[in-house]
Amino acid sequence: MKICFNEATTMKKSTLELDLDLCNKYGYDFIEIRMDKLNSYLEKHSLDDLVNFFDNNQLKPYAFNALEFVTFRDMISYRKLKDDLVFLCEVGTKIKCKNIVVVPSFDVGYTKKQIKEETVRVLNDLADVAEKYNINLAFEFVGYPNCSVNTFEQAYEIVTAVNRTNVGLVLDCFHFHSMNSKIEELKKADPHKIFIFHIDDAEDLPVGALRDNNRLWPGDGVIDLDIILTTLKEIGYGEMASIELFRPEYWEWEPEKAIKIGKEKTEALIKKYFSVPQK
Numbered sequence: 001m002k003i004c005f006n007e008a009t010t011m012k013k014s015t016l017e018l019d020l021d022l023c024n025k026y027g028y029d030f031i032e033i034r035m036d037k038l039n040s041y042l043e044k045h046s047l048d049d050l051v052n053f054f055d056n057n058q059l060k061p062y063a064f065n066a067l068e069f070v071t072f073r074d075m076i077s078y079r080k081l082k083d084d085l086v087f088l089c090e091v092g093t094k095i096k097c098k099n100i101v102v103v104p105s106f107d108v109g110y111t112k113k114q115i116k117e118e119t120v121r122v123l124n125d126l127a128d129v130a131e132k133y134n135i136n137l138a139f140e141f142v143g144y145p146n147c148s149v150n151t152f153e154q155a156y157e158i159v160t161a162v163n164r165t166n167v168g169l170v171l172d173c174f175h176f177h178s179m180n181s182k183i184e185e186l187k188k189a190d191p192h193k194i195f196i197f198h199i200d201d202a203e204d205l206p207v208g209a210l211r212d213n214n215r216l217w218p219g220d221g222v223i224d225l226d227i228i229l230t231t232l233k234e235i236g237y238g239e240m241a242s243i244e245l246f247r248p249e250y251w252e253w254e255p256e257k258a259i260k261i262g263k264e265k266t267e268a269l270i271k272k273y274f275s276v277p278q279k
Helices: 016-025 035-044 047-055 075-095 112-131 152-162 173-178 183-187 225-235 255-270
Strands: 002-006 030-034 060-067 099-102 136-140 167-172 194-199 240-243
Touching: 002 255, 016 030, 016 035, 016 255, 030 035, 030 240, 035 060, 035 075, 047 075, 060 075, 060 194, 060 240, 075 099, 075 112, 099 112, 099 194, 112 136, 112 152, 112 167, 136 152, 136 194, 152 167, 152 183, 167 173, 173 194, 173 225, 183 225, 194 225, 194 255, 225 255, 240 255
Parallel strands: 002 030, 002 240, 030 060, 060 099, 099 136, 136 167, 167 194, 194 240
Antiparallel strands: none
C-alpha cells in the first residue's frame, strides 16, 4: 500500500510548492492537491512548472480535493461547479492526476429517497464530463448528522446505483467512525469501488458530535483502525492510504514537522497490515 499526503493537514502555514518539496523529501508516494492551494500556486507558477515537478520527482499526484456541496445547487452555482470540474479535468490530464473528490451538500431538508435520486443524477451528470478526460470521481460521504450522505452504506448504495467505472467512493476512517457506519457493509463492498482511502483518528466523542477539528494522527485516538485495515485487506483493497487531518493544533506546526510525523505515523500503522514500497 502506498502512502499519500492530503494538503488539508497543512492547511494554514504551507503552500502547494512547499508541500510538494517536503512530501518528496520524506518519501510519500502521492499527494492529494487542494483546489485552493492549486489556485494560489498558479498565481505565481505555470502549469508547466507543476508538470516538470512531477516528471522529475518520485512524488506523484493522486487526486484533487475537492468539489464541495455538489448536490441541490441552483442553476448558476451548478454551472460554476461544472466549470471548476472542467478546469480540474484539464489540469489533471496535463499532470496525470486521475481522481477528483466530490462532496455532497449539507442541511438540504430532503428525504433519503430524494437525496439518493438527486445524488445519482448529479454524479451521472458530472461523470459524463469527467469521462471525456478519463478522470474518476471519488464521492466522499461526511460523517456529520446534517450531511445529506453521512454513512458508508448510504454512499455505497448511491455509487452502486450510478454504476459507472469512473465513479467510486472515498473511505475516510473519521467519517466512517463518526456516524457509526457498519463494518459489515464494508466487508461486502467491491474494493474496486473504493477510489481513495483517508486514514486518520479521532477523539472520544459521542456519535454525531465529532467534527473535523477533533481529528488526530492515526493511532492516537479511539477509531478501531485495526478492524478497518483488516477488512480492507480481506476484501482485496491495498492501493493507497492518504493522511488527512483538519486539526487547528496541527495547522500551527511548521509544515515540515507535520509532514514528517504524518508519514511516520501512517507508515508505522500501515506496515502492520500491508507491505509498503521501500524507497
